[in-house]
Amino acid sequence: MASGGRAPLTMPFAAWARERQQRIEHVLERVLPGDDATATRLAAAMRYATLGGGKRVRPLLVYAASEAGQAAPERADACAAAVELIHAYSLIHDDLPCMDDDSLRRGKPTCHIAFDVATALLAGDALQSLAFAVLARGLPDDADACGVLAESVGVAGMAGGQQLDLDAAGTALGADSLAQLHMMKTGALIRASVRLGARCGRAMSDHETQALDRYARAAGLAFQVVDDILDVEGSSASLGKTAGKDAAQHKATFVVLLGLAGAKARAAELREEAHAALAPLGADARRLSELADFLVLRNR
Amino acid sequence: MASGGRAPLTMPFAAWARERQQRIEHVLERVLPGDDATATRLAAAMRYATLGGGKRVRPLLVYAASEAGQAAPERADACAAAVELIHAYSLIHDDLPCMDDDSLRRGKPTCHIAFDVATALLAGDALQSLAFAVLARGLPDDADACGVLAESVGVAGMAGGQQLDLDAAGTALGADSLAQLHMMKTGALIRASVRLGARCGRAMSDHETQALDRYARAAGLAFQVVDDILDVEGSSASLGKTAGKDAAQHKATFVVLLGLAGAKARAAELREEAHAALAPLGADARRLSELADFLVLRNR
Numbered sequence: 001m002a003s004g005g006r007a008p009l010t011m012p013f014a015a016w017a018r019e020r021q022q023r024i025e026h027v028l029e030r031v032l033p034g035d036d037a038t039a040t041r042l043a044a045a046m047r048y049a050t051l052g053g054g055k056r057v058r059p060l061l062v063y064a065a066s067e068a069g070q071a072a073p074e075r076a077d078a079c080a081a082a083v084e085l086i087h088a089y090s091l092i093h094d095d096l097p098c099m100d101d102d103s104l105r106r107g108k109p110t111c112h113i114a115f116d117v118a119t120a121l122l123a124g125d126a127l128q129s130l131a132f133a134v135l136a137r138g139l140p141d142d143a144d145a146c147g148v149l150a151e152s153v154g155v156a157g158m159a160g161g162q163q164l165d166l167d168a169a170g171t172a173l174g175a176d177s178l179a180q181l182h183m184m185k186t187g188a189l190i191r192a193s194v195r196l197g198a199r200c201g202r203a204m205s206d207h208e209t210q211a212l213d214r215y216a217r218a219a220g221l222a223f224q225v226v227d228d229i230l231d232v233e234g235s236s237a238s239l240g241k242t243a244g245k246d247a248a249q250h251k252a253t254f255v256v257l258l259g260l261a262g263a264k265a266r267a268a269e270l271r272e273e274a275h276a277a278l279a280p281l282g283a284d285a286r287r288l289s290e291l292a293d294f295l296v297l298r299n300r
Numbered sequence: 301m302a303s304g305g306r307a308p309l310t311m312p313f314a315a316w317a318r319e320r321q322q323r324i325e326h327v328l329e330r331v332l333p334g335d336d337a338t339a340t341r342l343a344a345a346m347r348y349a350t351l352g353g354g355k356r357v358r359p360l361l362v363y364a365a366s367e368a369g370q371a372a373p374e375r376a377d378a379c380a381a382a383v384e385l386i387h388a389y390s391l392i393h394d395d396l397p398c399m400d401d402d403s404l405r406r407g408k409p410t411c412h413i414a415f416d417v418a419t420a421l422l423a424g425d426a427l428q429s430l431a432f433a434v435l436a437r438g439l440p441d442d443a444d445a446c447g448v449l450a451e452s453v454g455v456a457g458m459a460g461g462q463q464l465d466l467d468a469a470g471t472a473l474g475a476d477s478l479a480q481l482h483m484m485k486t487g488a489l490i491r492a493s494v495r496l497g498a499r500c501g502r503a504m505s506d507h508e509t510q511a512l513d514r515y516a517r518a519a520g521l522a523f524q525v526v527d528d529i530l531d532v533e534g535s536s537a538s539l540g541k542t543a544g545k546d547a548a549q550h551k552a553t554f555v556v557l558l559g560l561a562g563a564k565a566r567a568a569e570l571r572e573e574a575h576a577a578l579a580p581l582g583a584d585a586r587r588l589s590e591l592a593d594f595l596v597l598r599n600r
Binding site: 007008033037038039041042043046058067089093094096097116117118119121122124126129130131132133135136137139141142143144145146147151153154155156157159160161162163165166180184233284 | 305333337338339341342343396398404417418421424425426428429431435437439440441442443445447449452453456458461462463466498512
């Protein structure tokens, strides 16, 4: 364990999260291209869309899972950066006119508004490849890490879920189809975050790995259910993105399917599932457990 | 050396290239998602944009470079597929309305015409991640391969070059700036193809690795110069993409800067440079040498 790296377990969750959010900000600043890039405008768009915003949920999951495997945070930095770079790319492309056509993200104009559509397209593309570059360079002894990340992003993961979302426009999805869509669209990258964090630490038994995956599935779905609730209950100002968008677009959401009270009950149930899944990992899983609470109890 | 794998050196180039083109088609068919994908429409768009077309220049470079390192083609399949998947993704995004807004590619409607813009965007995104998945799974002992590919695709490579191309619209680029743009936009992936192919084979000396990089730089630039010549001299039917596009868009090209005869002389010069660079590699570099001829003497 590197000295000064791992935060003491007595630290309250909010302080731990703040420390890790600052940490990932520095890591992202270091790996993103700077003013010396030949393609200056592209570098600026990549930095604009990635730095200084967001809850950094996926990096927090990486760090928390790495602590469950007793890894020092230094070891997890590359994974934490890679999943956030992927997330940033997906937000840029999601906001494009041909997709959700959104103008507000993380409390500021979306990338294609601040720059232009072509630059935003390329910034998303380049953030995706940067994620793999950072991961390959950061974990040179672990090619499989790139495989884990790549599969969570592709046709069987995030991109596939986004396509299901497009296909669902104007149709009435059932609860199972909606859960499947979200298990791919946001759940796959959340599961990858936990898996990548865990592989930074000590070797785990299959039993422990499966426990982490059950945790990640429950936490990932809870995250989405709460997103749907916040889209109804939150304001654009507090969310930093357009509120009420789901209803305006007649999208299937957990609130539409289960009602507001039903969605809240489902979120609470998934939070309990996430907690229960962590039992085999003991006290080292504390930050993961707290993160499940954070994902469900957040107000933005 | 695997039996039946490496083609005999007595085989004429055209037969070798045809055999490798068929080989990469089978590899791509195997790694692309099929009808059983949950996101059926996305899988179909990915297959549409990747299969059954193109000269497969980058996979040929991978196979030729792997032969220079005495590798069996089986060892190079993953690298060959990865670079072609990246190329296919870049063509989809390049053709989008916000970029070149093109409707014809490889002799058929572009992906966003055959499907829709949002699906085409996601198909490009998912092809990029598939490239890294294939590479990570195919070369599990070589995480650095993902790093080499990722860096050729990102802000310092292909995406950066595309941004420079956008930035150059309506301005008068000089020959050096145009060469720099193309060294990034198409050259970086061509250099990565040669590097990835070479690392499939025996360990090489720095001297040999540098020789291959010199070859790839010359061959990559020659490829682009010839592209500019064909855009003037070819027809849409023979090219399988819109001819005369550069002039219509008032783009800086090597033909505009050097004249048609000057561009042809430059292509011939670069072909000689590519040949000369291969000297340290001896007879094993035969296919690379022939490929330089193919890139310059092609008519589509």
